[in-house]
Amino acid sequence: MLLIHCPYCEETLPEAEFTYAGQAHVIRPEDPSGQSDDQWQEFLFIRANPKGPHYERWRHFHGCGRFFNAVRDTVSDKFLTTYKAGAPRPDLSSLTEGLK
């Protein structure tokens, strides 16, 4: 069971309270009708799927109900950080420094 820190509740709680919501920072096109098929494919379907640090969204479903972002290492499943929705994407090197 993962332990996840909700940046709104400021509590670290079991995974069962949370739902995963896919890759983070996928930006909805501002002009949908002006998008090409390639751009739609990229937005709808293509995902980073890295083996290593992954920027992703979670929702504190059985708590405050809010969406937030996280960086998690997909090899160890360890969370490097969680941060509020709308906050800028944290710099990876500062997060992974202590790990090596």
Next chain:
Amino acid sequence: MTHFSAFSLLKNALTGHKAWTEQWPDSQPKKEYDVIIVGAGGHGLGAAYYLAKQHGITNVAVIDKGWLGGGNTGRNTTIIRSNYLYDESAKLYDHAVDLWENLSQDLNYNVMYSRRGVLMLAHNVHDVQSFKRHIHANRLNGVDNRWLTTQECKDYCPPLNIAQNARYPVMGGALQERAGTARHDAVAWGYARGAAMRGVDIIQNCPVTAIRRNADGSVAGVETAKGFIKAKKVAVSAAGHTSVVMETAGVRLPLESYPLQALVSEPIKPIFPCVVMSNAVHAYISQSDKGELVIGSGTDQYTSYSQRGGLPLIEHTVAAITEVFPIFNRMRMLRKWGGIVDVTPDRSAIISKTPVEGLYVNCGWGTGGFKATPGAAHTFAWTVAKNEPHPINAPFTMERFRTGRLIDEAAAAAVAH
């Protein structure tokens, strides 16, 4: 390599089983191949076998980062069926079932394909309606599938609890009799032996670290732990690691990798005659020939390469199994494990050419690609050999995510399949 027969068995028995030869050599890489296949699972080894057998292409290497069959091929719950909703899927999976039927004879290797029937339980009105729709669609496609009443389900699978006050009442079920199971390891071993016999090199413990491309963009070969190996064509069949491998060639795919788990019980006498799947409660169960109950669980909600999976899922699965089969509630579970499965947005596979000349990919089999092994391998080999899709895998190209012509088994099954 010895041909297996009653006669060779007898002969070797008389010499104390000391004269058996190895089933495939542990090859070291040559400098160059016509085709390099990345991933020695059932799909990759099978593709090598059909390349050699049906297309006469034998200068082939299958390279794996671990041992052959150590990926999802050796980790799955071996359910084989073809009662998929959409025409494209029905053709592909039924093609595989056709090949399963004669695979042991074809390979001269017993893959223990057992047509014990797969029964999918309906627990609510929605299940009943959607299964009946599946049955009609399947029959129009010539795929066997029929409806069983609650009592008929019980007769077919006696350990089933059909009490009407059960937490998950059984309202009937869809039965595919041609469906069943096979011995997963034997599938990898049989294809490996058949391919090696025809000159294919199987190179184990050799991670492919990158796909290299020529100045004109076409594929040049692969970078591996044992150095660079040149190739005219590279065919990737790396399941959960496909995104990682393909990224090195600059090809991005609509895939996400999730852990999927399974567990087995202590072995018991034969009690469970078929395979039962319950999509609504997410539990799959059958009994292996060794006597263990083989139980499939679900995927974790988050992407991961940890090849482990979370315990809450196992708890959920076991709870569901003991509700549907209270007879098993004192059984002890022996082992659980996970595999990394590559999931597409429409839950259908990709067997396809890529934008890179000479690079091919077979992936996206997610939670349900064991059943497809012979069919996928057969059509993938065709695509690699002829540089064009086989009629059966033509709808399963990467292109569909651009054109929007999806094969939406995700909506049809609503769960892992």
